[in-house]
Amino acid sequence: MNSKPVPRVVIIGAGFGGLNAALKLAHFPVHVTLIDRTNHHTFQPLLYQVATAGLSPGEIAAPIRWIVRGLRNIEVLLGEVQGFDLEHRLVKLPDSELPYDYLIVAAGASHAYFGHDEWEPLAPGLKTIEDALEIRRRVLLAFELAERHAASGEGQMPLNFVVVGGGPTGVELAGTLSEIARLALADEFTSIDPKKTRIILLEGGPRILPTYPEDLSRSAEDQLRRLGVEVHTSTMVTGVEPAAVLMGQTRLPAVVTLWAAGVAASPLGKSLGTPTDRAGRVLVNSDLTIPGHPEVFVIGDLAALKDKSGQLVPGVAPAAIQQGKATARNILRDLQGKPKSDFHYVNKGNLATIGRAAAIAQFGKIHISGFVAWLSWLFVHIIFLIGFRNRLIVLIQWAWSYFTYERGARLITGDQTLPSWTELQQEENTSETPVAR
DSSP: OOOOOOOOOEOOOOOOOHHHHHHHHSSSEEEEEEEEEEEEEGOOOOOOOOHHTTTTTGGTEHHHHHHTOTTTTTTEOOOOOOOTTTTTEEEEEEEEEEEOOOOEEOOOEEEOOOTTTGGTSSSOOOSSSSHHHHHHHHHHHHHHHHHHHHIIOOOOOOOEEEOOOOOOHHHHHHHHHIIIIIIIIITSSSSGGGGEEEEEEEEESSSSSTTTTHHHHHHHHHHHHHHTTEEOOSSOHHHHHHHHETTTTEEEOSSEEEOOOOOEOTTTTHHHHHHTTTSSOEEOOOTTTETEEEEEEEEGGEEBBBTTTTTTTTHHHHHHHHHHHHHHHHHHHHHTTTTOOOOOHHHHHHHHEEEEEEEEEEEEEEEEEEEHHHHHHHHHHHHHHHSHHHHHHHHHHHHHHHHHHHTTTTOOOOOOOTHHOOOOEEHHOOOOOOOOO
C-alpha cells in the first residue's frame, strides 16, 4: 500500500476564486479544507437585487456544504482566520492551528472609506447579504416613515437617496432605486408621492463607469438620466452626516446614503507579510504565488497582478474564477514535478446593468447598450448562478418584475429606526439649515 501522505490544501474564502479552486481540486489526489466565515457562497453581482427588494437572499446564495456535497476530499469549516505562520505552514484559527502543504488565500475585499471609517454606519456599502438586507431595510423604511409623517398632517418630507460612487455597483443601485420610486411604489401610498423621490449619484471622477470605454460611459449616464437619476460627476464627497452628504461647502440632505465609492482588500493580505499595494492587495508573482513561498497562492480581489497589457487584472467574478481554476492546475503541476504556469486573464467581456431593459456591454471591440445589452447581462448572470433551482427562481422573478414592475421581496425586518430621520425632521421643522436644491 502507498503510505505517502495526501497533500493538504487549505483554501480561505468561498467566493468565486476559492470555490472554483476547491471544485477543481476535488478531482485531484489532495485533501481540501475550505474555510469561510459564513456557511454560504454569495453571488455578489446580484446583491444589489436583494438590496433593492427584487430578490430574496436565498435566491442568490447557496450553502457551501450543499455545493460540495458528494466530493469526499473536501471538508468545510466555518470560522474566521486570524493569521498565518508561513514558516511552519500553519493557518491560525481562533481555537486551533491548521497545517497545510498548499495555501490558497481568497479572502476578498470590503468597503473602503478612505480613512473615514466613521462614515460606515451612516453610508453602508454592499458586499454581503447582511449589507444588502440593511440597505433594503433603510430604503423601504424611508418611504414608510415619510408616509407616517405626511399622514399626521406634516406634509411630504423630501426624500433624497444619495449613492456615492459611479462604478458598476453605484450605477446598479441608483438605476434600480429610481425604478422602485417611480414604478414599483408609485400607487401604493396615499399621503406621499414616491415619484417625487430624488435619486442622486455622486462620482468623484469626470465620468461614471470609468473602466468602460467613454462611449459606453456616456450611454450609461444617458440611460440613468432617462430613469430620473441625477448624475453629478467630478463631485468629491468630503463628509457624511446622519442626514446629509457634504461636498465641500455644499450640504445635500439625504434620507438614505449608500456607499459604492471604493473597496479595500481583506486585512489577511497584509498578515502574509509580503508587499501590498495602496488598496491592501497582495503583489503576487505571475503564477499567483507570493514571493519566497511557492506553496502560497493569493487570488481574487486580494491579488494585484498586471495582465499582458500592463493593466491590473480587474476584481470581477470571471477573473476570480479563472484564477481559482489556474491555481488548482498549478498545484497539480507542482505535485507532478512540473513547473507552474503563469496566469493569463482572458477578458470575455464587460457588462453593467443600469435598470429595467437598460445596460451596457463590451465584447472586445463590440460596444452595445440598451435592451440588447440588458439581455446579454441577464443571460450571463443566470448562467453563472449556482444550482438549477436558483436559476429558475431568478428567471421567473425577473420576468414577473419586467412585466408587472413589482418588487417581490419588500420586507422590512429588524430595527425600525433610520439614522437620518430625527435630524431630517428637525431640519424640516426649523427650516434654518441651508440645503442644496
